[in-house]
Amino acid sequence: MAKSFWPQSDQTAELLVGAKQGNDDAVNRLLEKHRGPVRKLVQMRLDRKVQQRVDVSDVVQEVMVEASGRLQDYLKNPAMAFHLWLRQIAWDHMIDTYRRHRVSAKRNMDREQAMALPAGADESTFELAGQLCDPSKTPQQIAAQRELASHVEAAIHQLGDQDREIVMMRHYEHLSNLEIAEALQLNPPAASMRYLRAVRRLRQLLEEQSKDDSERLEIS
Amino acid sequence: MKPPRPAEFKGPAAPARDVADGHTADRPREAEGNATSAHEQRLAEVVAEMTDQITAGQSVDLDAVCREHPELASDLRDLWGAILVTDATGAVREEAPKASNTPRWRGLRLPMVVGDYELLEEVGRGGMGVVFRARQISLNREVAVKMILRGRLASDVDLQRFLAEAGATARLEHLNIVPVYEVGDVEGRPFFSMQYVRGETLADRLIEGPLPQRDAAQIIATVARAIDFAHRRGVLHRDLKSSNILLARDGTPMVTDFGLAKETGNAESLTHSGMLVGTPAFMSPEQAGGQGGEVGPASDIYSLGCVLYHALTGRPPFVADSPMLLVLKVLEQDPTPPRALRPTLDRDLEMICVRCLQKPADLRYASAGQLADDLEAFLRDERILARSGRFTQVVVRLFRETHHAVVLENWGLLWMWHSLVLLVACSLTWVMQQADVTSRMAYETLWIVGLGAWATVFWMLRRRMGPVTFIERQVAHVWGASMLGVALLFPLEWWLDLPVLRLSPMLGVIAAMVFLIKAAMFNGSFYLQAVALLGTAVWMAADPTHAHLGFGIIAAICFFVPGLRYHRRRLRRSRSDR
Numbered sequence: 001m002a003k004s005f006w007p008q009s010d011q012t013a014e015l016l017v018g019a020k021q022g023n024d025d026a027v028n029r030l031l032e033k034h035r036g037p038v039r040k041l042v043q044m045r046l047d048r049k050v051q052q053r054v055d056v057s058d059v060v061q062e063v064m065v066e067a068s069g070r071l072q073d074y075l076k077n078p079a080m081a082f083h084l085w086l087r088q089i090a091w092d093h094m095i096d097t098y099r100r101h102r103v104s105a106k107r108n109m110d111r112e113q114a115m116a117l118p119a120g121a122d123e124s125t126f127e128l129a130g131q132l133c134d135p136s137k138t139p140q141q142i143a144a145q146r147e148l149a150s151h152v153e154a155a156i157h158q159l160g161d162q163d164r165e166i167v168m169m170r171h172y173e174h175l176s177n178l179e180i181a182e183a184l185q186l187n188p189p190a191a192s193m194r195y196l197r198a199v200r201r202l203r204q205l206l207e208e209q210s211k212d213d214s215e216r217l218e219i220s
Numbered sequence: 221m222k223p224p225r226p227a228e229f230k231g232p233a234a235p236a237r238d239v240a241d242g243h244t245a246d247r248p249r250e251a252e253g254n255a256t257s258a259h260e261q262r263l264a265e266v267v268a269e270m271t272d273q274i275t276a277g278q279s280v281d282l283d284a285v286c287r288e289h290p291e292l293a294s295d296l297r298d299l300w301g302a303i304l305v306t307d308a309t310g311a312v313r314e315e316a317p318k319a320s321n322t323p324r325w326r327g328l329r330l331p332m333v334v335g336d337y338e339l340l341e342e343v344g345r346g347g348m349g350v351v352f353r354a355r356q357i358s359l360n361r362e363v364a365v366k367m368i369l370r371g372r373l374a375s376d377v378d379l380q381r382f383l384a385e386a387g388a389t390a391r392l393e394h395l396n397i398v399p400v401y402e403v404g405d406v407e408g409r410p411f412f413s414m415q416y417v418r419g420e421t422l423a424d425r426l427i428e429g430p431l432p433q434r435d436a437a438q439i440i441a442t443v444a445r446a447i448d449f450a451h452r453r454g455v456l457h458r459d460l461k462s463s464n465i466l467l468a469r470d471g472t473p474m475v476t477d478f479g480l481a482k483e484t485g486n487a488e489s490l491t492h493s494g495m496l497v498g499t500p501a502f503m504s505p506e507q508a509g510g511q512g513g514e515v516g517p518a519s520d521i522y523s524l525g526c527v528l529y530h531a532l533t534g535r536p537p538f539v540a541d542s543p544m545l546l547v548l549k550v551l552e553q554d555p556t557p558p559r560a561l562r563p564t565l566d567r568d569l570e571m572i573c574v575r576c577l578q579k580p581a582d583l584r585y586a587s588a589g590q591l592a593d594d595l596e597a598f599l600r601d602e603r604i605l606a607r608s609g610r611f612t613q614v615v616v617r618l619f620r621e622t623h624h625a626v627v628l629e630n631w632g633l634l635w636m637w638h639s640l641v642l643l644v645a646c647s648l649t650w651v652m653q654q655a656d657v658t659s660r661m662a663y664e665t666l667w668i669v670g671l672g673a674w675a676t677v678f679w680m681l682r683r684r685m686g687p688v689t690f691i692e693r694q695v696a697h698v699w700g701a702s703m704l705g706v707a708l709l710f711p712l713e714w715w716l717d718l719p720v721l722r723l724s725p726m727l728g729v730i731a732a733m734v735f736l737i738k739a740a741m742f743n744g745s746f747y748l749q750a751v752a753l754l755g756t757a758v759w760m761a762a763d764p765t766h767a768h769l770g771f772g773i774i775a776a777i778c779f780f781v782p783g784l785r786y787h788r789r790r791l792r793r794s795r796s797d798r
Contacts, residue, residue: 148305171307171310172310174276176272192264193261195264196299199267202306
């Protein structure tokens with residue numbers, strides 16, 4: 001299963017060359033090709049509560065407009081890969097949007113209910129992984145998968161900001177260690193170290209969760 | 221089972237840049253002990269590598285990695301499950317159905333007052349927005365209010381244009397067009413109010429199955445008249461489909477959503493498929509592909525044909541799994557003839573339908589009025605217009621351009637150069653022949669090395685002009701095949717003990733084959749070239765002394781004329797783009 005989040009890089013490279021030569025069509029196609037991923041990124045990473053207040057499309061539009069405005073500067077001096085550059089712009093916009101709407105968003109957050117965890121999930125993480133990866137899925141399996149996924153997401157949610165950030169970049173945006181290093185302005189060993197720590201904590205949380213669940217089972 | 225809750229990640233609460241400073245904080249811990257830190261760093265790198273592999277969609281053999289790094293094995297085994305689970309979660313999340321695009325209208329508590337309107341209930345939801353049954357307070361009448369999603373209109377300029385356009389359509393007064401009462405915006409969100417029609421849409425009706433053919437003809441004839449009325453006032457519908465045709469309780473069809481599907485930048489309408497344009501199933505080729513074709517009245521006629529097809533067969537002309545595939549079908553395939561789906565269908569009605577669904581706009585009815593005339597003629601059992609054009613249409617279709625012909629605009633100038641190269645090569649061959657050169661090597665060098673070098677240059681020049689399309693690759697292969705054929709003529713002559721240049725008439729045959737294929741791919745007029753070159757081949761056999769010169773001239777003309785035409789078209793286009 002290919003899980004590329006961003007468009008194919010050779011084609012992007014070709015379009016970048018075209019854009020540099022002043023080919024407007026290439027510029028349009030380049031940005032158009034990335035619109036979907038940017039949208040996905042915003043949907044995935046922009047705070048849910050904030051998303052109820054702003055239209056994702058509006059944020060995406062702002063990002064694309066800024067990207068097209070700054071594209072020539074970027075082409076003159078491409079400090080990082082194109083998709084990381086675009087991601088950075090999107091990220092800045094999400095931060096702005098979050099700051100603008102944070103106050104009203106917080107108000108609602110307090111009323112949020114605790115996430116209901118599915119009971120009976122005391123399998124080892126290995127078994128969980130097996131179930132999640134199984135390619136042949138019946139509707140029941142898909143439902144089970146989603147339940148397990150929400151389990152893991154709950155654990156990710158409990159991580160600290162820094163850990164959550166790197167885990168999501170890794171597994172939701174499918175960025176490689178090098179790309180993450182570039183995006184976070186770290187050197188690659190430091191990025192890999194940060195990821196290692198995040199995964200350790202995540203593993204611990206998952207373990208605690210399943211222990212809690214099994215205790216709950218014993219009590220009931 | 222409930223779907224996964226949208227994860228309540230706090231989002232970018234910790235901005236990347238702030239985080240970036242964090243790694244300095246990592247340092248002191250790394251300094252705790254060199255041995256452990258070296259081990260940790262090694263582990264981190266191996267984990268990063270493995271994770272890179274799975275995020276790239278490859279599988280990882282944990283046991284193999286553990287054997288390779290025995291000192292890390294226990295740590296790796298400890299962590300790997302958590303990594304796999306997390307990665308699978310990310311993948312599941314991607315597959316999960318996307319949250320609705322209309323969060324703001326989702327939780328609307330009804331009834332609710334917006335401006336002059338009291339929204340009573342949601343009656344429909346489409347790509348453009350949400351429709352409510354409402355009461356206009358000042359006039360105390362029942363209306364339908366359509367709220368347009370802001371995201372569909374990218375900028376304020378778009379919004380202004382939309383309002384202006386919707387205002388123009390509001391002036392259309394016709395019995396079979398749902399009247400628009402008011403266009404405006406509440407809090408920057410455009411909406412319009414229109415007559416509330418009790419009844420159902422044609423699409424709803426068709427869920428139960430196709431209509432009796434005369435009923436279908438009657439409905440489309442009425443709709444076509446209404447569309448013709450609008451066209452004569454300069455208003456296009458642009459998004460005609462079964463769900464935009466309302467059937468009132470008394471059976472009167474009424475067209476709604478006039479001119480609302482804005483001019484859709486085509487690539488964009490694909491990526492936003494299902495939003496801006498609903499489904500491309502009713503879209504004309506010029507709207508779907510947008511190469512060269514102008515969206516005009518003929519586009520609405522095409523869509524009317526789709527609606528007729530839908531009404532007669534119970535399914536739209538094209539059905540595909542994804543909008544992208546659907547668009548390709550709309551561009552490239554002919555629909556299944558309606559009578560194949562419904563054998564009892566009247567032949568004339570089928571012909572009317574097929575006439576509307578012609579891909580080239582000029583082969584369709586000249587106006588919606590003509591379509592209505594023909595449908596009414598059918599209803600009166602009179603002779604229809606669509607039948608007359610049958611044979612000439614087939615011929616015209618055979619000889620016209622395909623939608624791939626745009627590609628040739630990239631090639632025009634190169635073809636002109638190519639004609640010159642061919643002429644030079646052939647003239648040289650002719651001169652050498654006149655001078656009684658009999659060395660096979662001499663000719664072979666000229667044709668293989670000379671033409672091979674030119675082919676390389678040709679291809680490089682083409683590459684420099686931008687990405688090479690799929691269709692161009694196909695042409696390149698055809699050309700490559702023809703080069704192979706030409707190059708093999710010389711060894712074959714030698715093998716068969718034939719005098720040099722005896723097989724030259726094959727040059728004509730090979731060139732004719734290339735044009736035959738190109739005729740199918742690009743432009744039916746290339747059949748002429750194919751015939752001319754075949755004739756040349758025969759003549760070359762009859763008159764070997766002048767064969768090469770003649771072939772050179774004919775072949776050069778065959779390339780030069782279309783080359784010039786497409787080059788000019790390219791110049792015209794780039795001028796008009798500017």
